[in-house]
Structures are given as C-alpha cells and as structure tokens.
Amino acid sequence: MTRAGIFEGQRWELIDGELIDKMGQNPPHAFAIRLIHAWLVGFLGGAWVQMQLPIEASRGDRERSLPEPDIAVAEPKGEFKKRHPRGDEVLLVVEVSDTSVAFDLSRKAVLYAGAGVREYWVLDLVRRMLVVHRQPDGSTYRLIQLFSEDDTVSMEGRTENIRVAEILPARD
Numbered sequence: 307m308t309r310a311g312i313f314e315g316q317r318w319e320l321i322d323g324e325l326i327d328k329m330g331q332n333p334p335h336a337f338a339i340r341l342i343h344a345w346l347v348g349f350l351g352g353a354w355v356q357m358q359l360p361i362e363a364s365r366g367d368r369e370r371s372l373p374e375p376d377i378a379v380a381e382p383k384g385e386f387k388k389r390h391p392r393g394d395e396v397l398l399v400v401e402v403s404d405t406s407v408a409f410d411l412s413r414k415a416v417l418y419a420g421a422g423v424r425e426y427w428v429l430d431l432v433r434r435m436l437v438v439h440r441q442p443d444g445s446t447y448r449l450i451q452l453f454s455e456d457d458t459v460s461m462e463g464r465t466e467n468i469r470v471a472e473i474l475p476a477r478d
Contacts, residue, residue, distance in 0.1 A: 334431055334475040337404045339376045342429070342475045346379060346398075349466040354380045361399070363371045363421040373417060375399040379461075393421025398461055404431040411437060420445045425462050429473060436470045 339357060346355045360372045361380075372390070377400035380391040399418055401410040410428045418426045419442040426439040426447065434455050439447035440462055453459050454472040 310471045322394075330386070332404065335402050335404055336432060338429055338473060342377050342402070345466075345468050345473065346377065352378060354382050356380065360390045361396055361421075361423075362390045363417055373414065376402045377401055393418060393423045396421075396423045398425045398427065399423050400427045400429065402429045402431065407432065415439055415447065416445045419443070420449050431474065434470075435472055436473075 343355060343357055346441070353420055356378050358374050358376060359378065360374050361378055364374060364404060368381070377398070378391065378396050379398040380386065381395045381397060401414060403410045407428065407430050415426060415428075419439070424440070424442065428437040428439075430437065436453040436457075438451045438453060438459060440451075442449040453470050455474060457467050458467040460467045
C-alpha cells in the first residue's frame with residue numbers, strides 16, 4: 307500500500323499489525339526532540355542518531371511492527387543501506403510524549419523490550435519527567451526508573467550526563 311502511494315502525505319507507523327496514525331507535533335514536542343538530538347549528537351556524532359526513522363522491531367516481526375521512534379541510536383557497526391536497524395542493534399530509543407504517554411509506556415515498551423532495544427526512554431512532557439527502561443527481558447524491562455526535572459541521566463555505560471530539565475521545553 308505504501309508503494310502504491312495510498313498513504314502519501316500521512317504519518318503512520320506499524321505496531322503489532324495495526325497502522326497507528328502519528329498525529330502532528332506541537333511545538334514543545336518538536337523542541338524536546340531537537341534538544342535530545344543535539345545532546346546525543348554532541349557526544350555520539352550524527353551518523354547513528356536518527357530522528358523519526360523506522361527500526362525493525364525484530365526479525366520475525368518486521369511485517370507486523372515497524373515503529374518510528376522520535377529518536378533512536380543505532381550501533382555504528384550496522385549495515386543499514388539495505389534495511390532498517392533491528393531492535394537488537396539499537397542502543398537507545400526515545401519517545402517524547404504528551405498525548406501518547408499511556409501508549410508509549412505500555413504497548414511500545416513491550417514492543418521495544420521484545421525487540422531487544424537495550425534502553426528505552428519516555429520523556430513525559432505533561433508530568434515533566436523521564437521514564438528510563440533498561441535490561442530488556444522478553445517482553446518487559448527489568449529496570450524502570452523515574453527521573454524528575456532536577457535529576458541527571460545518561461545512557462547506560464556512558465559518562466555524558468544531562469539534567470532532565472535540559473531536555474524539557476521551558477514552562478509556559
């Protein structure tokens with residue numbers, strides 16, 4: 307259907323065989339994505355930090371799930387000229403959430419854990435906090451941590467920290 311142009315001009319992602327309409331982003335959502343992207347590119351370089359591009363949930367599930375996270379960091383050793391990065395080749399996925407937080411903390415967390423994504427962050431713009439999922443085990447993450455605006459966080463195994471407030475848009 308995509309090749310036939312049926313979805314031309316629409317934003318959607320495939321999750322568990324269901325086409326999920328990706329609503330437009332309000333300015334705070336888009337700004338948070340830019341902040342996170344700039345921080346990651348600052349110490350990882352830009353080649354493996356992707357914004358809103360597909361990843362394959364897993365080898366056996368690629369026909370049913372092709373999510374497009376707000377930010378994904380792929381392993382630099384991957385060969386992605388002919389395919390999207392698989393979940394087990396993704397070091398970090400970040401979803402910025404305002405209206406989709408329940409979906410991102412439930413179905414997407416299960417999807418990313420099952421795909422072997424090592425680290426999954428949900429930046430909750432409404433509650434102004436970051437939910438960090440680590441240690442995927444089957445369809446769940448063994449470690450889930452909540453970080454407030456005043457807390458600092460880094461990717462697992464990295465020393466580059468950032469205060470959560472620095473990746474949140476300013477309060478109105």
